[in-house]
Amino acid sequence: MRPIEIKKDIFWVGCVDWNELNFHGYSIARHGTTYNAYLVKDEKITLFDTVKAEFREEFLEMLSQVVNIEDIDYIVANHLEPDHGGLLADLVELAKPEKVFCSPMGKRAIDAHFHQENWPIETKKTGDKISLGKRTVEFVETRMLHWPDSMLSYIPEDKLLITNDAFGQNVASTERYADEMDRNFLKRRMTEYYANIVVPYSPVVEKTLKGVEELDLDVDMIAPDHGVIFRGKEDVAFAMNSYAEFASQKPKNRAVVVYDTMWHSTEKMAKAIVTGLVDEGVSVRLMHLKSYHHSEVMTEVFNAGAVIVGSPTHNNGILPLVADMLTYMKGLRPQNKIGAAFGSFGWSGECVKAITGWLEDMSFEIVDPVKTKHVPDATALEQCVELGRAVGKALKAKIDE
Numbered sequence: 044m045r046p047i048e049i050k051k052d053i054f055w056v057g058c059v060d061w062n063e064l065n066f067h068g069y070s071i072a073r074h075g076t077t078y079n080a081y082l083v084k085d086e087k088i089t090l091f092d093t094v095k096a097e098f099r100e101e102f103l104e105m106l107s108q109v110v111n112i113e114d115i116d117y118i119v120a121n122h123l124e125p126d127h128g129g130l131l132a133d134l135v136e137l138a139k140p141e142k143v144f145c146s147p148m149g150k151r152a153i154d155a156h157f158h159q160e161n162w163p164i165e166t167k168k169t170g171d172k173i174s175l176g177k178r179t180v181e182f183v184e185t186r187m188l189h190w191p192d193s194m195l196s197y198i199p200e201d202k203l204l205i206t207n208d209a210f211g212q213n214v215a216s217t218e219r220y221a222d223e224m225d226r227n228f229l230k231r232r233m234t235e236y237y238a239n240i241v242v243p244y245s246p247v248v249e250k251t252l253k254g255v256e257e258l259d260l261d262v263d264m265i266a267p268d269h270g271v272i273f274r275g276k277e278d279v280a281f282a283m284n285s286y287a288e289f290a291s292q293k294p295k296n297r298a299v300v301v302y303d304t305m306w307h308s309t310e311k312m313a314k315a316i317v318t319g320l321v322d323e324g325v326s327v328r329l330m331h332l333k334s335y336h337h338s339e340v341m342t343e344v345f346n347a348g349a350v351i352v353g354s355p356t357h358n359n360g361i362l363p364l365v366a367d368m369l370t371y372m373k374g375l376r377p378q379n380k381i382g383a384a385f386g387s388f389g390w391s392g393e394c395v396k397a398i399t400g401w402l403e404d405m406s407f408e409i410v411d412p413v414k415t416k417h418v419p420d421a422t423a424l425e426q427c428v429e430l431g432r433a434v435g436k437a438l439k440a441k442i443d444e
């Protein structure tokens with residue numbers, strides 16, 4: 044692909060990764076991603092971020108189409124994760140920039156990744172500004188959105204906000220702008236990204252959105268480091284409003300029933316629970332963990348107000364895929380959920396206690412569990428339907444709070 048001029052003398056110089064399948068446990072199978080970097084041609088030629096190291100040749104070729112690499116004066120490292128900082132050392136070597144700008148935490152990240160003492164690093168805090176000539180760059184630190192080093196760069200003369208991973212979406216496409224993409228597809232990719240990466244930092248998202256409002260930043264383009272760019276006031280508002288909605292984590296009238304099973308008893312219970320939820324007017328996703336990756340489950344969990352988790356008792360505990368999913372979910376700290384456990388057992392029956400413990404650790408509002416010795420009979424299945432109804436009622440009450 045060629046560089047794209049997104050504003051006068053500002054170029055997208057990223058790489059499209061059509062084949063990436065998995066980001067640190069977050070499956071992006073079939074959608075790929077992009078690593079976006081931006082080059083500003085001003086009196087000081089400035090590069091914002093780099094790309095993943097595997098794309099070295101492609102990235103250097105991309106840059107060479109708009110600039111002599113050795114003419115780059117400044118590099119801004121908004122985020123040091125290797126999909127954006129992967130070629131920083133190469134660029135410092137090739138361009139010999141006058142300055143490398145990063146946040147104070149970015150300096151620590153550069154030290155820990157590159158172990159270089161002689162780079163011309165200058166740290167910038169929220170509110171600090173630099174001049175590129177005709178343009179200014181203002182920095183806004185966004186610690187833990189989603190790494191300690193993360194920051195935003197704002198160019199007021201172009202009303203452009205370069206946001207590193209915030210507002211990103213894992214999607215490989217020839218389209219570069221949000222308005223060229225189907226809106227529902229885009230929202231889905233934004234939701235997945237938020238649910239699998241950003242959700243634990245929702246308080247920082249709320250603070251950042253408030254900060255952008257208080258600083259009265261006039262923005263008509265948001266350029267993230269993954270996926271498409273939001274251009275025009277309408278799409279900027281769409282991106283900001285989507286993040287405000289995501290960060291609020293308001294419970295929705297949807298439930299996820301997620302489980303694993305060895306001999307299908309827990310599965311029979313799961314289906315009866317779905318019946319009870321549907322009786323109460325709740326929209327349900329039933330997800331067998333042998334069919335769904337934990338990140339697909341997480342996106343549904345994020346979109347749901349209730350999560351009902353099932354496992355048979357297995358060696359005095361729960362099945363490994365259920366433990367895997369609970370570990371992943373707990374790390375992402377979803378808020379405002381109703382939770383319940385269910386499962387079949389043979390003799391000792393620890394499954395529901397173990398699952399309930401996980402759900403309590405995540406501060407879910409707990410509805411009493413159901414466990415069944417081996418194959419559920421009609422009475423046991425009716426208890427499962429009742430569990431679904433009880434969760435549906437608790438969810439309704441929570442939504443009305």
Ligand SMILES: Cc1cc2nc3c(=O)[nH]c(=O)nc-3n(C[C@H](O)[C@H](O)[C@H](O)COP(=O)(O)O)c2cc1C
Nearest residue numbers: 305306307308309355358359388389390391392417
């Ligand atoms: C390898 C294995 C280990 C098991 N360990 C336990 C156990 O520690 N305690 C228990 O109560 N049941 C145990 N069970 C019995 C299962 O929980 C029981 O068969 C249950 O009905 C299976 O539910 P499912 O049909 O959903 O797989 C075990 C079963 C298997 C196959």
